[in-house]
Amino acid sequence: MNLRRWFLLPARAMQVLFFAVPLGIVVVLSVLTRGDYGGAEQPWSSESYRRLFDPLYGLILWRSIWIAALATALCVLLGFPLALYISRAQKYRSLLLQLVILPFWTSFLIRTYAWLFLLRDTGLVNTALLKLGVIHQPLPLLYNDGAVLLGLVYGYLPFMVLPIYAALERMDPSLAEAAADLGAKPLSIVLRVIAPLASAGVLAGSLLVFIPCLGAYLTPDLMGGGRTVMVGNLVQNQFTTARDWPFGSAVSLALMAITALMLALFLRRAPAESP
Amino acid sequence: MNRRIFLLGVATTGCAIDRRPRLNVFNWSNYIARDTISNFEREFGVRVRYSVYESNEEMLAKVMTGNSGWDVVFPTHNRIAPMVRNGLLAPLDHARLPNLPNLAAQFQNPAWDPGLAHSIPYMWNATGIIYNRRIAPPPSQWADLWSPRWQGRLTMLDDAEDVLGACLSKLGLPFDSADAAHLERAKREAIAQKRMVRAYLNAEVRDQLVSGDVLAAQIWSTTAQQAISAAKDLAFVYPTEGFPLYADNAVILRESARAELAHSFLNYLLRPAVAAAIAAEAETATANEAARLLLPASVRESETLYPGAETRKRGVWPRALPGSAIRLRDRIWTEIKSA
Amino acid sequence: MSKLLGWYAAFLYAFLHVPLLILIAFSFNSSRFSVWEGASFTWYRAMLNDTQMAEAAWHSVIIAVFSSLLATAIGTAAAYGMWKHKAPLLQGSLYLTLVTPEIVMGISLLALFQWIFRWMPFRLGLGTVIIAHVAFSIAYVAIVITARLRTMDPALEEAALDLGASEWAAFRRVTLPLLAPAMGAAALLALVVSFDDYVITSMVAGVDSETLPMVIYAMARRGVNPVLNAVSSVTVVFFGALILLSERVRAQ
Numbered sequence: 001m002n003l004r005r006w007f008l009l010p011a012r013a014m015q016v017l018f019f020a021v022p023l024g025i026v027v028v029l030s031v032l033t034r035g036d037y038g039g040a041e042q043p044w045s046s047e048s049y050r051r052l053f054d055p056l057y058g059l060i061l062w063r064s065i066w067i068a069a070l071a072t073a074l075c076v077l078l079g080f081p082l083a084l085y086i087s088r089a090q091k092y093r094s095l096l097l098q099l100v101i102l103p104f105w106t107s108f109l110i111r112t113y114a115w116l117f118l119l120r121d122t123g124l125v126n127t128a129l130l131k132l133g134v135i136h137q138p139l140p141l142l143y144n145d146g147a148v149l150l151g152l153v154y155g156y157l158p159f160m161v162l163p164i165y166a167a168l169e170r171m172d173p174s175l176a177e178a179a180a181d182l183g184a185k186p187l188s189i190v191l192r193v194i195a196p197l198a199s200a201g202v203l204a205g206s207l208l209v210f211i212p213c214l215g216a217y218l219t220p221d222l223m224g225g226g227r228t229v230m231v232g233n234l235v236q237n238q239f240t241t242a243r244d245w246p247f248g249s250a251v252s253l254a255l256m257a258i259t260a261l262m263l264a265l266f267l268r269r270a271p272a273e274s275p
Numbered sequence: 276m277n278r279r280i281f282l283l284g285v286a287t288t289g290c291a292i293d294r295r296p297r298l299n300v301f302n303w304s305n306y307i308a309r310d311t312i313s314n315f316e317r318e319f320g321v322r323v324r325y326s327v328y329e330s331n332e333e334m335l336a337k338v339m340t341g342n343s344g345w346d347v348v349f350p351t352h353n354r355i356a357p358m359v360r361n362g363l364l365a366p367l368d369h370a371r372l373p374n375l376p377n378l379a380a381q382f383q384n385p386a387w388d389p390g391l392a393h394s395i396p397y398m399w400n401a402t403g404i405i406y407n408r409r410i411a412p413p414p415s416q417w418a419d420l421w422s423p424r425w426q427g428r429l430t431m432l433d434d435a436e437d438v439l440g441a442c443l444s445k446l447g448l449p450f451d452s453a454d455a456a457h458l459e460r461a462k463r464e465a466i467a468q469k470r471m472v473r474a475y476l477n478a479e480v481r482d483q484l485v486s487g488d489v490l491a492a493q494i495w496s497t498t499a500q501q502a503i504s505a506a507k508d509l510a511f512v513y514p515t516e517g518f519p520l521y522a523d524n525a526v527i528l529r530e531s532a533r534a535e536l537a538h539s540f541l542n543y544l545l546r547p548a549v550a551a552a553i554a555a556e557a558e559t560a561t562a563n564e565a566a567r568l569l570l571p572a573s574v575r576e577s578e579t580l581y582p583g584a585e586t587r588k589r590g591v592w593p594r595a596l597p598g599s600a601i602r603l604r605d606r607i608w609t610e611i612k613s614a
Numbered sequence: 615m616s617k618l619l620g621w622y623a624a625f626l627y628a629f630l631h632v633p634l635l636i637l638i639a640f641s642f643n644s645s646r647f648s649v650w651e652g653a654s655f656t657w658y659r660a661m662l663n664d665t666q667m668a669e670a671a672w673h674s675v676i677i678a679v680f681s682s683l684l685a686t687a688i689g690t691a692a693a694y695g696m697w698k699h700k701a702p703l704l705q706g707s708l709y710l711t712l713v714t715p716e717i718v719m720g721i722s723l724l725a726l727f728q729w730i731f732r733w734m735p736f737r738l739g740l741g742t743v744i745i746a747h748v749a750f751s752i753a754y755v756a757i758v759i760t761a762r763l764r765t766m767d768p769a770l771e772e773a774a775l776d777l778g779a780s781e782w783a784a785f786r787r788v789t790l791p792l793l794a795p796a797m798g799a800a801a802l803l804a805l806v807v808s809f810d811d812y813v814i815t816s817m818v819a820g821v822d823s824e825t826l827p828m829v830i831y832a833m834a835r836r837g838v839n840p841v842l843n844a845v846s847s848v849t850v851v852f853f854g855a856l857i858l859l860s861e862r863v864r865a866q
Contacts, residue, residue: 215715344821
């Protein structure tokens with residue numbers, strides 16, 4: 001017993017000192033007032049929370065949820081067939097999986113930059129289309145919600161594919177065979193037999209995609225051109241250039257609350273599935 | 276275990292190799308000449324860490340804490356008074372700055388820092404409109420930037436003061452107004468314009484102007500001069516409704532433990548040859564008169580950098596605003612960016 | 615149906631990998647525009663001459679190595695401690711750490727450090743970055759080690775204890791050697807996660823602790839820069855090779 005306590009001590013200390021305490025400080029900050037030139041000071045005030053309900057910021061939160069949900073849905077639509085393909089592959093399965101995981105090992109920042117390089121007005125896509133005469137003026141492919149969505153899907157697709165694959169792999173193949181024997185068409189088999197059984201994987205993947213997308217910062221910043229302000233950008237902004245720590249703290253806690261809620265819902269639905 | 280000790284040793288040796296005193300300088304991007312820093316390092320036998328920022332806010336966010344680690348930073352003139360009020364700046368010892376007389380007369384005793392107690396004017400510029408000559412008719416006032424013809428090929432500065440100021444000027448109101456009602460109207464203008472704005476960018480828009488991605492931009496005259504040098508089809512104009520003038524100043528932070536070295540650096544920057552090299556390469560207007568006389572004619576007589584007397588009449592030096600006004604402007608800026 | 619799926623898979627793999635391949639390809643382009651004008655090492659030379667980038671890369675390496683070692687040690691210990699007996703609070707908080715948005719972790723740590731620095735004579739620097747990285751890496755390590763422990767037979771340790779060994783000896787001589795490969799994998803994971811981190815690092819880094827992702831971000835903000843292509847290529851190839859190599863080793 002003693003040894004076990006010692007083993008747990010460093011992790012517990014780290015979690016308390018560098019996770020719980022910082023969040024506690026953020027809570028305290030959220031009920032203070034902003035100093036004239038930054039920082040936080042007395043008096044105590046709930047103004048930051050009141051500002052949260054300002055329709056302007058509610059709009060940002062709603063927009064972030066919408067974009068994150070859309071990105072998650074796209075990941076499911078795009079990722080499920082791929083996971084299905086890998087789970088059915090006879091050979092090279094491990095290689096196929098590695099090819100999905102490989103982008104994950106690449107820096108997210110670099111992967112986002114790759115799209116900047118492709119999509120800007122004088123980037124490869126526009127240059128190619130112009131040369132082919134398909135368009136006569138560069139398309140504004142960057143600095144809009146669509147670009148942000150693309151960046152998010154590209155970045156988090158592997159997180160969706162892997163859990164779905166794991167669920168599909170565990171599935172009994174004879175179920176699909178039985179359905180085929182009974183005369184069901186392939187698409188119907190996928191939709192009515194396979195998909196429901198893989199739902200646990202879809203749920204896990206959705207959690208792994210939705211939450212980071214909700215708090216995304218880099219993608220809307222680089223690919224949205226500072227125009228698509230999502231919750232992550234708002235928080236970062238308040239703690240740097242806007243120097244409004246109390247308000248930034250309130251927004252962070254709201255974001256955390258939503259995140260924790262999602263996690264709780266997920267754990268209730270699928271307690272055995274850990275990421 | 277052995278591997279860990281080895282790594283530790285390597286790391287500490289890596290840090291211990293350079294024993295020269297180090298000066299940490301935080302400046303605007305593209306605001307120095309290629310060899311300014313290396314020459315200083317060589318002459319004084321020191322090391323300089325030189326990093327850049329794109330906006331006052333970015334710099335202030337780090338410096339306001341009072342223990343950022345920077346020694347010399349370059350705030351714009353109307354940020355100096357608040358920084359002094361917050362005890363962030365070290366008083367300057369003029370005895371250590373014999374090159375001071377090189378400054379132009381108008382910068383020897385400026386309104387924002389009488390007697391140059393805390394700052395040394397470095398370079399100055401203004402905000403105006405840069406545009407691609409392909410566009411006809413060319414823009415000549417802030418109001419022109421609200422036209423739908425830009426179709427998203429327009430950028431504004433990522434700077435609350437400049438964007439709000441442009442809106443205020445467009446409405447015929449004072450550029451640095453602190454009045455809540457004025458600012459509210461300016462905010463509505465900015466939000467209305469936002470649809471047509473591609474992005475809010477500072478100096479980083481230069482490459483996009485040169486490459487033709489962006490057709491018009493609210494821009495600082497320094498960046499404009501740099502862009503025009505790189506692409507002849509660009510032109511710059513000072514808006515008829517009025518425009519702001521800014522002076523960027525070198526200051527020493529009170530937290531700095533290397534005040535003497537910092538003074539040497541400031542004095543070094545005041546040398547005519549050094550300032551001229553910076554002004555020439557960064558293509559900016561220098562506050563150093565002795566240096567300006569050394570500049571090549573193309574820079575010294577550039578209308579973009581040194582607007583003529585008639586144009587200057589429309590310019591205003593924005594003043595330092597009270598804390599409450601800054602808070603209000605910051606909040607409005609957040610609302611504009613989030614809209 | 616299978617054929618359709620096959621084509622679709624190929625298309626999706628292309629979507630995942632082609633942008634990076636193009637990025638790497640154009641790092642060899644002699645022109646700075648997106649029109650191919652001949653192969654050249656110009657940008658690689660420019661990258662190597664950039665002292666700021668070299669310094670930042672060095673910082674990234676130091677931070678990654680130290681934080682990975684610490685996180686692996688702490689995370690392994692925690693996973694082992696949670697193995698046979700529940701520690702619900704710790705487990706829950708580790709989960710929470712995993713799902714907390716990076717920006718929130720970053721600002722909360724910034725708030726902590728700035729508060730501490732009011733009483734203590736420190737400032738943001740390599741130390742704060744390493745602490746931050748360890749803080750978020752522990753959860754990753756714990757997951758990897760926990761997964762490995764699930765497939766481990768507790769009877770092995772129990773046998774050692776029955777034979778008279780102390781708890782510590784049983785751990786050190788029975789379990790630890792069996793965990794070694796998983797610890798290696800976890801350390802590698804922590805290394806990569808630390809090296810690539812931007813959001814949290816940017817909030818808690820100081821003047822003299824700029825990391826490579828911070829330099830890359832600053833350059834990316836300014837627009838497309840072929841030197842960035844070169845840096846990206848080097849990073850991608852280096853870590854890609856590292857991962858594939860470690861997979862090779864693990865498979866043996």
